[in-house]
Structure formats: C-alpha cells, structure tokens
Amino acid sequence: MEYPALIVGQEAAFAVHLSDMKDFKAVTQGRLTCVFKNAGGEVIFIAESPSHPGIFRPVVKFSEAGVYDLELRLEGPQVADVIHVPNVRVFGDEAAIPHDEAAAASEELITFLKEQQWKIDFRTEPAQKRMLAGSVKAVGEILPKAQWHAEVPALVNGVILADQNSNLSSVGAWVQKGAVLAVISPPANTEAGLNNVRNEYLLSKAEFERAQRLFEKQAISQKRLEEAKLRFEAKRAGYEVIAQQVDFGAEKNGDNNTPHFHLKAPIAGVIEGIHFHLGETVETGERLFTISNPKRVWLKANIPLALLARVEAATGASFKVEGYEQEFRVDQLNGKLISTGSSVDEKSRTVPTIFEIDNPDNKLKIGMFAEVAVQTSEVEETLAIPTSAIFDDNGTPIAYVHVEGEAFAKRVLQTGISDGGFTQILTAVIKCASPRFRLQCRWDMGTSTKQHGTQK
Structure with a gap:
C-alpha cells in the first residue's frame, strides 16, 4: 500500500495493491471500502473497482488530525476479506510532518513491484514453527523389488x-x-x-x-x-x-x-x-x-558407517531423483523399511538400508540415483521455511526477505535440519518490523525471487 503524507484538508490518493492468496494473482474484481477509525469516530472512503488489475486507488480527505486505525474491506465475486492496518498518521499541516534524517538502514533494498510479481509464477509461504525430524544424508539408488x-x-x-x-x-x-x-x-x-x-x-x-x-x-x-x-x-x-x-x-x-x-x-x-x-x-x-514389475520398487540408501548409529531406529526417509524437482517421501508412497545391511562395503565404507515404496505413474526408473535423507528418531518443533526459498550464494545460504511495501532484502541464514521440504532456521534474521504496517513473514515457494513478508 502506497500513499503520501496525509494532511488535513488535502486530498491524497492511495494505491492499494491486493492479491488473491489462493493463487497470488491480482484481484481484478470487487469494491474496496477504507474505514479510518479513532476515538473521535470514523471516516469512510470507497474505491468502486480496481483502476488496474490488482490496484485500487481510493482518494481520501481528512478534517481532523490524529492517529487512525485503517480497516480495508474488500467485497466482490473473486474474493472477500478484511485487512487491518494500525497507526495511520494524519498531520494538521505540512509543518507538522517530521523530517527524520537518521541514517538509512545498513542493508541494500531490492524493489520488486506487485505488477512484476503478478506476471510470473510467484507466491509466498508463512515462516512458522513446524515439527521436523533429523536426518542423515546418503547416496541412494532405485532398485527393482527382488x-x-x-x-x-x-x-x-x-x-x-x-x-x-x-x-x-x-x-x-x-x-x-x-x-x-x-x-x-x-x-x-x-x-x-x-x-x-x-x-x-x-x-x-x-x-x-x-x-x-x-x-x-x-x-x-x-x-x-x-x-x-x-x-x-x-x-x-x-x-x-x-x-x-x-x-x-x-x-x-x-x-x-x-x-x-x-x-x-x-x-x-x-x-x-x-x-x-x-x-x-x-x-x-x-x-x-x-x-x-515397476509398481513397487526398492530405495537403497548407502549410510556412512560413522552415522549408522543415528538411523538404527529409522522408519522413514525422503529423497530426490534425477529429472524431478519434487521431493518424494517414503511414508507418502506406502513405504516401509525392509532391511539394514549386516556388512560394510569395503570401498565406500557404507551400509545399505532398503525401503520398499510404491512407484506412482512409474516416475521412479530402475537404476536412478537418489539423494536420500534417512530420518532419525530426533523430532523437534522449530522455526522453518520452505527449502525452495533458500539460495546458495557461494556456499552461504541466503533468502530474500520482504521488509516493507515492495522492498526486499537479501539476508544470510544459518540453517539446521531439513525435512519434508522445509529447513530449520537457526538465526533470527527473518523478523520483520515497520512503523506503519503489521507484517506476517512469508517466503516464496519456488521462483527465482524469494520473499519474506506480505502486507496485511
């Protein structure tokens, strides 16, 4: 949401960008009602329809200065919702507008307009606490069921x-x-x-x-x-x-x-x-x-001998194979642990662990190599984001955080365990703050531009 400094007696045009959270595309239908409330009452302004796809432009004019809470009410056949924006300041005159010359934030911001977001396959995902299981990484292979x-x-x-x-x-x-x-x-x-x-x-x-x-x-x-x-x-x-x-x-x-x-x-x-x-x-x-018969196959994971003790009680695993971006999970493929080997491969110093799984649509081809994460018994509730939201920047994990409006910042992460498409975040860099907007931290689910935060 964009708007100029609000001054009593002067018209001000808002630019309210609204996305349908089902598909993260622009809202193209509906009526937007802006209700400004404070102790003295309320003031209402209406935009009957979007001026452009996703953009509503209500024009407001105040008769009293003060701090208002804004309630954006969207009504229409596409989507209906209410968004609350606290602490909207209206000034008595231009002289009352503070001119803060404090140093700008140390990080460089990246502008990514809503109009640009709507044109690509772009979406966000909340950063929240999830139950993640620890895992041991292993090289694997798809084998036929004997x-x-x-x-x-x-x-x-x-x-x-x-x-x-x-x-x-x-x-x-x-x-x-x-x-x-x-x-x-x-x-x-x-x-x-x-x-x-x-x-x-x-x-x-x-x-x-x-x-x-x-x-x-x-x-x-x-x-x-x-x-x-x-x-x-x-x-x-x-x-x-x-x-x-x-x-x-x-x-x-x-x-x-x-x-x-x-x-x-x-x-x-x-x-x-x-x-x-x-x-x-x-x-x-x-x-x-x-x-x-490819309807059921074996996933063989070669566990490094030094990590074998961690997977003794393993019952599940996740894995990726050549040619597919998606992550497969043993439990979602009606899978089960078949065996853990009793001998060590002399060359690789690994022990085979074999899972039997369904093969939907024959996606898993015999002989495919796999990157396997064998789950351990360690399960914890922790803050996590989608693994697809994390980039490798010369060996350093990073993500792009939504700071405010249409501004994003690149942040360095310290990551922990990964499970089910989510990765544990050990650092506190994902916290967002703004003097005018209440933000919920959100992350991109699989595009080249990652975001954290959306305006509510």
Whole structure:
C-alpha cells in the first residue's frame, strides 16, 4: 500500500495493491471500502473497482488530525476479506510532518513491484514453527523389488525361428504371468527325448485305463491295478512339468509331430530387455528376457558407517531423483523399511538400508540415483521455511526477505535440519518490523525471487 503524507484538508490518493492468496494473482474484481477509525469516530472512503488489475486507488480527505486505525474491506465475486492496518498518521499541516534524517538502514533494498510479481509464477509461504525430524544424508539408488524382477533364461537348447515368433512382444510391453514370451525349436536329439516322455505318458495312461476295465471284470488282481496306477502317476508328473512349456502339436513335419518349447513369463511385468535376435541359436541357461514389475520398487540408501548409529531406529526417509524437482517421501508412497545391511562395503565404507515404496505413474526408473535423507528418531518443533526459498550464494545460504511495501532484502541464514521440504532456521534474521504496517513473514515457494513478508 502506497500513499503520501496525509494532511488535513488535502486530498491524497492511495494505491492499494491486493492479491488473491489462493493463487497470488491480482484481484481484478470487487469494491474496496477504507474505514479510518479513532476515538473521535470514523471516516469512510470507497474505491468502486480496481483502476488496474490488482490496484485500487481510493482518494481520501481528512478534517481532523490524529492517529487512525485503517480497516480495508474488500467485497466482490473473486474474493472477500478484511485487512487491518494500525497507526495511520494524519498531520494538521505540512509543518507538522517530521523530517527524520537518521541514517538509512545498513542493508541494500531490492524493489520488486506487485505488477512484476503478478506476471510470473510467484507466491509466498508463512515462516512458522513446524515439527521436523533429523536426518542423515546418503547416496541412494532405485532398485527393482527382488520378487518382482526376473531374468528369464532358455531352458533348452534350440533355435528361435522368425515364423514361429511373429507375435513376439516388444520392449516396454506388459506381459501377464504365464504368457508365452518366445517359441524355441529344440534340436533333433532333444525332440526325441521330449517325444519319448510324451509317448511313455500316453502308454502308461492307456495301460492304467485297461487295468481299470479288467479289474472291474475281476480279470486282474488289486495289486496289478495299483502297479499300473503308480506307473501312470509317475509318468504323468514328468509329462505335466514338460507340457507346461512344450507344445507337442503346434507344427507338422511330414507325418510326425514336432515339439516346440514355449518360454513363459514367470511374473507379471514390463519387458525391460530382449537379449536375442530372431533366427539365433540359444543354449540352456542363456538370458533371453528381463522382466520387471515397476509398481513397487526398492530405495537403497548407502549410510556412512560413522552415522549408522543415528538411523538404527529409522522408519522413514525422503529423497530426490534425477529429472524431478519434487521431493518424494517414503511414508507418502506406502513405504516401509525392509532391511539394514549386516556388512560394510569395503570401498565406500557404507551400509545399505532398503525401503520398499510404491512407484506412482512409474516416475521412479530402475537404476536412478537418489539423494536420500534417512530420518532419525530426533523430532523437534522449530522455526522453518520452505527449502525452495533458500539460495546458495557461494556456499552461504541466503533468502530474500520482504521488509516493507515492495522492498526486499537479501539476508544470510544459518540453517539446521531439513525435512519434508522445509529447513530449520537457526538465526533470527527473518523478523520483520515497520512503523506503519503489521507484517506476517512469508517466503516464496519456488521462483527465482524469494520473499519474506506480505502486507496485511
């Protein structure tokens, strides 16, 4: 709010800058009523609408000198509010205006007009006491959940023919557990072995069924029936293991059925890698596919050995990853502590601590590095500001403080612990004071210009 010295009998134009605190944009609609009160009564002046977006210009004229309390009443469809401004001085004449030639403040002020603020993504946040947890900084990494990650090898020797794999899934495709990933044509000796298993199963089945019929006619003993049943069940068990992966009748080669091995997905997930080419000969044990389910992942934090004792009771952590400005929190990702390692890495002298977390929208990619803050059991209520309001000025933390009106000052900070996007302030530089305005300390939430304080 800007206005000249107020003198009895002279008109004075105010410039009242008003922002909608929901989005910190200019108030463009509404009526502003200015009520000046003191022991002698009240004087009312009205601005029917903004002269420019965010700026109301009521014109005032007083008949009595004195100190007034100002009440700004905003009414309109966009926002309605009441702002109190104490100790507004009205002088009897120009001679009564004090000319204070005291030295100006030692710090250099920076002007940042409301008209400039409204044009950018600019907002403020109160500096207030918050419950912050201490933490230990660590380098981390996003890993797949062990139970939801699989390297799929070839279980037989063979050739992956193009005409038998025309529907081969691509990298990035989602597959269900049990879905056929690839068809492998085994060599002749393997084909013979697979066919022998199948034929022995079919023969034992036929013998058991024949034994059942003969037993019903009392042509054989109970013992012979049980022997036939045992042979059948043994052959069936071996065949069913193979039949889950082998199609014995998918292709014809003359008059003979040629078995083909169906490689199936052991878990549901995304195909992260295909490690062969069509037409290639593969061997038993050779890695063919990598599958991972990214819905749940592990956050591995490598805790320095010297700080391990501080995180023994840790249950949570926050972290940032490459490519994202936002901070992720384990507790907000349905996370839990999985384990703390029992051995020390010889090179880094760290111990791994692993959390399991949800992966919303698959933002967290396997292999991403992370900056992790593992929470300790130390929790305290302390004055804090958004971490995004703090700049690094050649190694010194600073913030820009709203001193008065549209004036800001750069202040050096002494910071403490950080937690949940807020940082502890150990120094008292954030206190604001003004002879004419009651200020609430506020801080910017993520723009290049930081502020502290807004006029109320």
